[in-house]
Amino acid sequence: MAVVPSDPLKPRKTPRQARSTATVAAIFEATFQVLLSDGLVKLTTTRVAERAGVSVGTMYQYFPHKEALLYAVLEQYLYEVVIATEEACVRLEGARLGEMADGLVHAYLEAKLRHMPGSRVLYTVAAELDTDDLIDDIVRRADQAIKRLLASAADAHFDDLPTVTFAVRTILVGTVREVLEKEAPVSSLAMLRAQLPIMCRAYLMAVSRRA
Amino acid sequence: MAVVPSDPLKPRKTPRQARSTATVAAIFEATFQVLLSDGLVKLTTTRVAERAGVSVGTMYQYFPHKEALLYAVLEQYLYEVVIATEEACVRLEGARLGEMADGLVHAYLEAKLRHMPGSRVLYTVAAELDTDDLIDDIVRRADQAIKRLLASAADAHFDDLPTVTFAVRTILVGTVREVLEKEAPVSSLAMLRAQLPIMCRAYLMAVSRRA
DNA sequence: ACCTGAACACCGTTCAAGT
DNA sequence: ACCTGAACACCGTTCAAGT
Numbered sequence: 001m002a003v004v005p006s007d008p009l010k011p012r013k014t015p016r017q018a019r020s021t022a023t024v025a026a027i028f029e030a031t032f033q034v035l036l037s038d039g040l041v042k043l044t045t046t047r048v049a050e051r052a053g054v055s056v057g058t059m060y061q062y063f064p065h066k067e068a069l070l071y072a073v074l075e076q077y078l079y080e081v082v083i084a085t086e087e088a089c090v091r092l093e094g095a096r097l098g099e100m101a102d103g104l105v106h107a108y109l110e111a112k113l114r115h116m117p118g119s120r121v122l123y124t125v126a127a128e129l130d131t132d133d134l135i136d137d138i139v140r141r142a143d144q145a146i147k148r149l150l151a152s153a154a155d156a157h158f159d160d161l162p163t164v165t166f167a168v169r170t171i172l173v174g175t176v177r178e179v180l181e182k183e184a185p186v187s188s189l190a191m192l193r194a195q196l197p198i199m200c201r202a203y204l205m206a207v208s209r210r211a
Numbered sequence: 212m213a214v215v216p217s218d219p220l221k222p223r224k225t226p227r228q229a230r231s232t233a234t235v236a237a238i239f240e241a242t243f244q245v246l247l248s249d250g251l252v253k254l255t256t257t258r259v260a261e262r263a264g265v266s267v268g269t270m271y272q273y274f275p276h277k278e279a280l281l282y283a284v285l286e287q288y289l290y291e292v293v294i295a296t297e298e299a300c301v302r303l304e305g306a307r308l309g310e311m312a313d314g315l316v317h318a319y320l321e322a323k324l325r326h327m328p329g330s331r332v333l334y335t336v337a338a339e340l341d342t343d344d345l346i347d348d349i350v351r352r353a354d355q356a357i358k359r360l361l362a363s364a365a366d367a368h369f370d371d372l373p374t375v376t377f378a379v380r381t382i383l384v385g386t387v388r389e390v391l392e393k394e395a396p397v398s399s400l401a402m403l404r405a406q407l408p409i410m411c412r413a414y415l416m417a418v419s420r421r422a
Numbered sequence: 423a424c425c426t427g428a429a430c431a432c433c434g435t436t437c438a439a440g441t
Numbered sequence: 442a443c444c445t446g447a448a449c450a451c452c453g454t455t456c457a458a459g460t
Contacts, residue, residue: 020424041339045453055426060454127338128252132394166399167406174385183343188377195378199414203406206413231443256434266445271435 024062026052031069036117040070040124070125075134077115077122082138084111089145097156097208100149101200108172109193112180123181142169156208164207171199235273237263242280247328251281251335281336286345288326288333293349295322300356308367308419311360312411319383320404323391334392353380367419375418382410 030052034043045066049056063069088107092100112119126135147165150158158164179185179192241263245254256277260267274280299318303311323330337346358376361369369375390396390403 023424044451046451056454057427057456058425061424064454066453124338127335135393163402163406166402167410170386170389170399170403170406171382171410174387174389175381176385177389178381178385182346188381191374191377192381195374195381195414195418198417199378199382199410202413202417203410206409207406234443255432257432267435268437268446269444272443275435277434 020062023052023054023058027054027059027062027069028072032073032118035070035073035121035125040121040128043070045069067129071129071131071134074122074125074129074131077118078134078138080115081108081111082141084108084114085142086145089149092149093152094154095152096154097204098201100153101204102197104146104149104168105172105197105200109176109196112176116180119180123177139169150204153208153211155211156204157211158208160207164204167203167207168200171203172196175199231273234263234265234269238265238270238273238280239283243284243329246281246284246332246336251332251339254281256280278340282340282342282345285333285336285340285342288329289345289349291326292319292322293352295319295325296353297356300360303360304363305365306363307365308415309412311364312415313408315357315360315379316383316408316411320387320407323387327391330391334388350380361415364419364422366422367415368422369419371418375415378414378418379411382414383407386410 027048030048031043034048034051038047043066045056045059048069049059052059059069063072085104085108088103092103095103115122143165146169147161150164150168151161175192175196179188182188185192238259241259242254245259245262249258254277256267256270259280260270263270270280274283296315296319299314303314306314326333354376357380358372361375361379362372386403386407390399393399396403
């Protein structure tokens with residue numbers, strides 16, 4: 001029952017009893033654990049089931065296929081990051097442009113780092129999943145928050161807000177991924193921390209008018 | 212024979228006769244074709260062998276495993292892009308900062324687009340391969356070219372060239388990937404084309420001193 | 423209502439036999 | 442020297458049988 005045809009990556013059925021709720025939680029947690037310890041390539045359904053303490057059959061009762069397991073983990077992670085970003089945008093409303101750039105960069109970067117080393121593996125997970133709809137949703141939320149933020153700037157005005165919003169979000173997400181995804185982000189992370197706010201500030205100044 | 216232990220993703224043996232040289236070329240081409248038509252998930256060794264007109268056994272004589280096939284295709288693609296970038300850097304040497312930003316962005320973006328739609332699939336390929344060494348090499352080449360370019364700017368000087376080089380390369384690669392990787396880059400591609408030069412120019416101005 | 427695990431289809435890889 | 446393809450191990454998924 002309760003197969004969701006519009007989104008086959010969603011859990012197959014909603015648990016109705018306490019026992020199965022715990023089962024789903026255990027499977028979810030096991031997926032993440034196996035992902036962190038063994039990596040995506042070595043993540044097999046058998047291994048996840050073992051770690052969760054259930055049989056493969058049980059797993060397939062709640063998740064229609066392997067990808068649904070990964071999708072669930074990725075989804076939760078992305079929601080946490082976008083929520084942190086939204087909160088930062090609200091907090092920074094009405095600030096000056098420089099503070100906005102610094103605050104936004106800081107909030108996004110810290111949200112990503114808070115979930116390290118999950119962030120790293122999850123880039124590989126996202127790459128082999130059909131995430132178009134999920135990403136669209138996340139991007140829409142992020143863009144809405146950033147747009148609102150930029151529109152509220154105390155000392156600047158933007159003629160083409162949608163374009164600037166797109167650009168800022170793309171710099172943020174693109175550069176952070178580029179750094180976190182790689183093996184040894186020790187020194188590059190420090191550089192990113194220092195340069196990303198400068199990039200954003202410089203770009204925002206360049207495309208805004210004093211108000 | 213001729214297994215390369217330092218890099219197990221490399222071809223297993225060097226062809227010594229015309230027949231096998233053609234075989235390797237056919238396998239290489241078939242890999243790329245299957246990748247484009249069927250996508251990474253549906254790319255199986257059998258399918259590639261079929262398309263190449265050889266048996267699986269023959270394929271395994273030249274490529275030690277499936278990943279070696281993908282690695283070869285990715286490697287060639289990355290080399291082409293980095294060469295285009297290097298050439299642009301040489302061409303722009305001694306120019307003014309604004310022209311440099313525009314020229315570099317244009318060259319990199321066009322190199323990526325020239326290989327579309329290969330670019331899109333290859334992001335997914337890179338994600339599930341051990342590409343650390345390959346990427347390190349590419350990044351080193353790109354950074355060297357960009358560093359030389361920036362140092363030659365007619366109207367600007369940089370105090371911390373390594374950091375600025377890192378930042379420019381990260382913006383470039385990160386934002387372009389962010390856009391090309393997605394499903395429908397029609398309008399976002401136009402925005403990227405317009406905003407990326409502005410970003411780079413604004414950043415470079417911000418971290419440089421007039422000379 | 424929930425769980426089990428043997429059974430099936432399919433894929434990556436090998437190797438004995440061919441030319 | 443190069444090629445073939447049946448055979449093997451392993452993984453994702455199902456389903457008849459259990460509680």
